[in-house]
Amino acid sequence: xxxxxxxxxxxxxxxxxxxxxxxxxxxxxxxxxxxxxxxxxxxxxxxxxxxxxxxxxxxxxxxxxxxxxxxxxxxxxxxxxxxxxxxxxxxxxxxxxxxxxxxxxxxxxxxxxxxxxxxxxxxxxxxxxxxxxxx
Numbered sequence: 001x002x003x004x005x006x007x008x009x010x011x012x013x014x015x016x017x018x019x020x021x022x023x024x025x026x027x028x029x030x031x032x033x034x035x036x037x038x039x040x041x042x043x044x045x046x047x048x049x050x051x052x053x054x055x056x057x058x059x060x061x062x063x064x065x066x067x068x069x070x071x072x073x074x075x076x077x078x079x080x081x082x083x084x085x086x087x088x089x090x091x092x093x094x095x096x097x098x099x100x101x102x103x104x105x106x107x108x109x110x111x112x113x114x115x116x117x118x119x120x121x122x123x124x125x126x127x128x129x130x131x132x133x134x135x
Contacts, residue, residue: 002092012041014099015070021103022072029074037078039085042092046075059110059121069103070095086134094126102126 032048039114055063066075070089
């Protein structure tokens with residue numbers, strides 16, 4: 001029992017750099033009229049400026065429904081989070097494996113894939129895994 005609690009604390013610390021980035025966007029959502037809810041260890045934020053960011057500041061035409069940053073998932077709306085939750089939970093597990101290396105490795109792979117003629121998002125191994133596990 002103590003070992004499980006210790007493992008959970010270490011996991012939270014391992015993912016903390018990504019979570020802090022996510023909390024920054026979460027606070028932005030709240031400050032601009034968005035909302036928040038907790039799902040187990042994960043905080044979900046939506047709305048406000050985050051909705052605009054997810055629509056206009058991603059490499060996909062029309063944007064994305066949600067994005068995972070550590071133990072934080074940001075989304076356009078509560079309904080968008082419901083729609084993409086299983087996909088984003090795969091990314092949460094990836095963060096738990098990769099910890100502070102997730103963001104730089106994800107971005108590096110996207111750049112390499114792009115310059116090799118692939119799609120920086122759909123051909124990224126992290127996204128492929130997420131779509132395979134939660135289409």
